[in-house]
Amino acid sequence: DSGVTQTPKHLITATGQRVTLRCSPRSGDLSVYWYQQSLDQGLQFLIQYYNGEERAKGNILERFSAQQFPDLHSELNLSSLELGDSALYFCASSVAASYQETQYFGPGTRLLVL
């Protein structure tokens, strides 16, 4: 158990819908990262927050957005869902955002868009 929690564990929804994925980092960690993992793309970085502020953006679609709240939990919002958005979504956290920080991953949310 990494100490990172994610909810829900599974999510089934229809195309065009909107969902929110939640992540609570390890106690004391200020930095949160979101990743998408699909069979054909591997683990892709989406976005990073550090202490409430967006720090980096990766391959995140405009239909997706995220935020980190004052209590440091983070939410990833996915809207206008398409079949291709079906994937595992992982959240990871680290103490800060320095070069040597190890990222610890949560159990993931498995999203299925029908």
Added chain:
Amino acid sequence: GQNIDQPTEMTATEGAIVQINCTYQTSGFNGLFWYQQHAGEAPTFLSYNVLDGLEEKGRFSSFLSRSKGYSYLLLKELQMKDSASYLCAVRERGSTLGRLYFGRGTQLTVWP
């Protein structure tokens, strides 16, 4: 950008030793990580190398050569539970702090 390459699949038998290679090309290297991921589960941290050489942690060791853009993960005394995907990830100097670039993973199957 980055180009991280690792074999797609490997097989080995219980008790054996296996070496999983990873090559990378990056504009500015600042650390390489290895993660283990069982199917449908979260990646778990195995090792971190930033300087050349070998880092040993029990049955697992990781090696890095920055000049060659090359790393390997060595797994000794293989056990059935080592069957998993092994992900190589590179952190790039100059990129936003923290971002990792992952390879596609090497699926290791350990046979009895």
